[in-house]
Amino acid sequence: MSTEIAKAYEPREIERHWAQTWFEKQLYRPPDDAQGTVFSIVLPPPNVTGSIHIGHMLEHTQIDIIVRWRRMQGFKTLWLPGTDHAGIATQVVVERQLAAEGLKREELGREEFERRVWRWKAESGGKIKDQMIRLGVSCDWTRARFTLDPPLYRAVIEAFLRLYREGLIYRGRYMVNWCPRCKTALSDLETVHESRDGKLWFIRYPVQGASEFITVATTRPETMLGDTAVAVHPEDERYKKFIGKTLLLPLLNREIPVIADDFVDREFGTGAVKVTPAHDPNDFAMGQRHTLAEIDVMTPDAHIGAAGGRYVGLERFAAREKIVQDLKAGGLLEKTTDHALSIAICDRCKTIVEPRLSVQWFCKMQPLAAPAIEAVEKDVLSIVPENQRKIFLDWLANIRDWCISRQLWWGHRIPIWHCGKCGAMTPAADSKVEVANGRAQIASVPQSCGKCGSKELTQDPDVLDTWFSSGLWPFSTLGWPDDTEDLRTFYPTSLLISGYDILFFWDARMTMLGLHLMRGNSLEKRTPFHQLYLHGIVRDPHGIKMSKTRGNVVDPLEIIEKHGTDAFRFALAVMAAPGTDIALSEERIIGYRAFANKIWNAARFLFFNLEKAEAAGLNIDELAAPEVRANAPYTATDSLPHRWIFSRLASVIAQVNDALENFRFHEAAHVVYHFFWGDFCDWYIEWLKPQLASENRIEAAATWRNLFAVFEYALRLLHPFMPFLTEELWHRLPQRSNARSISLESFSVANPAWSDSTAEEQMTLLQEVIGAVRNTRAEAKLDARKKLAAELFSRNASVRQLADRALEPLMRLANLTEFTIQEEPFGAAGDALVRTAAQFELRIRTGAVTDVKAEIAKLKKEEQRLKKDIEAKQLRLADATFRSRAPSEIVHGLEATVAERQREYREIVDRLTELS
C-alpha cells in the first residue's frame, strides 16, 4: 500500500509498465498443466505490415474482455495471436513504394521483388505486435503465428493438394474480375460496386446486303471490337425477321450473326444486344450456348490489343472516346442517353475492374458449403447477432466457385508444375517445405512430368488468394496437418469474434475449410468455432463511416496516449450493443477517463483512511488474513448498508455474467459502471464515512473488512474492461504487493446468501427519504450549507432505526425527528416545507418564512400531475375487460399504486389548504 498515490489517475506510465510486464512474464500462455474446460480463440490476424486502427481496437477490446473474463472464471484459456501476409494489400503497398522510386515490379523480377516485400515486412512487421502489446491484450505471444511461417506454408500446400486430389480444385478458362492495375484476377468478393452516372450509347449495326440496321445499346462501346454476334429475344416481333441474318460490325466491318436468346430483355434499350463473349460474363455464357468466337481485344493492363484494328494500343477509356467519335462521324451513333450504372472496382486499388477471360484456378464450393449450412442449422455453430445467421446461410446456399489464383508474387505459390512438352500438370508429391533464408518453399519439387516423363517442368506462376491461407487459420496455427497436442487441446476453438464485413471473406471460408479438412467424424469436432460474434463498425461522432478522404479517421494510439487505454476500452465496450455500429466521440472517452479517475480516487480514499485507522490501532493483518478474505466477508448480522451492498453485488455479478455470455458488452459495462459509481461510491462509502472513524474497534474493523471486500469484488468485475487500472490497484491493496496479477485471480462469484430483498427495499426507502430532503432544499433554494431540522412521518419501517447516524450527514440536516404517522404532533406545519411520498411525509423546518407563493406553485404542479395520473389509472381499473384479462398481479399492483397516489394527493390538498 502506498500513501504516495497521486490525486488524479495518470494512465500512461502505469499502462506502459503493465503492458510490458504482462508480455515479458508470458502471463497469458496457458500453463500446460492447467485444469479446467478449454476456452480458445484465435485473433483475426491483422495485416503484418499494417498498424492498429480503430477497428482493431474495437475487436481486440471485445476479444480481450471475453478472454480475461473466461480466464478469471477458471477456463484453460488460449488466445492465439498472429499476422497475415495479406497478399494483394501488401503487394499494392510495396508496388507504390517502388513507383515512388520510378520502378515496376516486372523490372525487378520475381525474386528481387519478393525480397523487397520481405524487407518491408521486417521493417514494419513488428509494429503491429508492439502496438498490440501496448494495448495490453492478453494473448499468448509464445504462440504467435504468421501465415507465411514454414508450418503454415506447409498447411496451405497440404490443403491445396488434398482439395486438388479430391477434384475440388480445378483449373479453367473463365470470365473473371480482372484488375488492370494489379494485373491479377480477383474473386467476386474483392470487387466493390459503386453506382456512377454513365451513358448508354445507341449504335447502328448495318444488316448485310440491306439498307436496314439494328440498333444496339451499350454502356461500354469499346468492347464492340470484340463483338461476335447481336442477340435478340426469340419472340420479339420487331427483330424476328433478322434472326439468322448477318450484320456488319461497324468500324471493323466484321460479319457477325443475329442470334436469338431468351436472356435478352425486350424492354431494355432497343431490345437488341451486342454480344462480346470475351468481355462480359453474360455474353460469355451466350457465346457458350451459341458457340460464338471469343475475341479478346484487351491487354492485361486494359489497353486495346492486337485484335483491335486501328485502335490498338489505346487505353480503354481513350479507345471508348475515339470509337464514339468515329461512330458519330460515320453516322452510326443514333443517340446517347444518361444511364446510372453500377460499376465494379478493385477493393484494394479502386481501379475499375474489367471482366476478362483467363485461365485461373477455382475451388468448387457447393460440396464445401453443404456441411457449413448443416453446422449452422444444427446450431453447432451459433451466430450472434441472429440476423447475420440468415445472411450467412443465404450466401452459402447461393455460393459460386471461388477463384483462388492470383497473378501476384507475394503469397503461397501454387504447388503444381506444368509440362512444357505435353502440357500435363504434376502436383507436388507432398506438402513438405524446406526453409531457406528463413522462408518456406516447397521441398517436394517433381522432377519429371507425371504423364509423359518430360523434365521440362515449370511451376505454376500464380499464388493463392490470401484468404485461402486465412481460411486455415484456426488449425494451421495449432500445427495442422500434424496431430499436435495443441490441435487436440484447442481445436475446435470456442468462439470467433470478427467484423461482419469479413463474414464471407473469412468466417465462411474458415467454416467450410475447417469442416472439410479437419479429421474426426463429428460435426462438433470439425467446426472451427462454435460461436461466431460479429461486431459492428466504428464510425465518427455523427455516425459517418471513417475514411481517410473524409479526414474523420481517429488514430487509436493517439487516444490511448491522451486518455488511457482503459477509458478507451470502456467507451468502446459501453457503446457496443450487438448488431449496431458505434458512433465514437472523444467526449465519450473523456467521460470514461473520469470513471477511471473515480475508481482511482475511491481507492485513494480507502488506502488513506485505512492507514489512519491503522495508526489508531486497527489490525490490518487480521483484516488481510486469507481466511477473512476468502470466506464470505458478509455476515447476516451486519448492518443495512452492508447487507444492501452485498445484495447489489450478487445481482451485479449475475447481470455481468449473463450479459457477457450473450456478448452484451454495453450492458455488462453499464451495470459495472453504475454499481461502482452509484452504489459503491455515492451510497456505500458515503454511508460508512461516519463509522470509519468509530471509536468502537470491532465496528471499525467490520466496516473495513466489508469495504475492502466489496472493493476487491468490484476490481475483479472491472478487470476485463479496465485491465491496467485494476491491475495497478490490485497490487496496491494491503498485503497484495506481491500478487502476481489480478487477471489470474478468480472472477467475482456471488454467494447466494447475499441476495436480500428486504435490505434492498429498506435501502430504497432511505434513499427516497434522503432524496426528498435534498430535493426540497434545492428546490426551495435553501442555503446548502445550513443545517436544518426536519420531521419525518413514516408509515411502515422506522427510518431512524435503519439509517442510524449516517442519515443526517447525507441529508445535511442537524437532526431528523421521526414520528409514526398516527402520532402526528401538529395540525399546522407552520414554516415547514412538506413533501409526501408513498411511504412517508417529510417536513423541513426552514427556520425562516417560506416563500409561500413558490411553495404553492410547486404543490399545485404536483397536485395536477397526481390527479391526471390517478384518473388515468382509475379509468383503466374501471375497465371490466382489463380486470378479467390482465394477470392479477398487474391489477393488484395498479390498485395499490392508485391507493398510494390518492393518499399523497390528499396530503397535498391538505397542505394547500393550510397555506392558502
Added chain:
RNA sequence: GGGCGGUUAGCUCAGUGGUUAGAGCAUCCCGCUUACACCGGGAAGGUCGUGCGUUCAAAUCGCACAUCGCCCACCA
C-alpha cells in the same frame, strides 16, 4: 432487382408486451462537505418517424407509407 437495419431527450445511443421510457455528453441551479471540480447535490428536457391494425395493455407485435443507411445481384 432482391434482402437487411435504423428513425426514442439538443447530440450519440440503450431499451423485444405491463404501473412514472433510460444512459453518457451538453444545458440550468446550488455547493471548493478533508477520495475525486475528471467531483458532489438538485433540476429541466421525449405525443418513442407517420398512419392503420392485433391486444385488457404497444416504443416493443403485424401491415402500409415516409426517410436515412448497409449488404447482395451477370440486365447490356
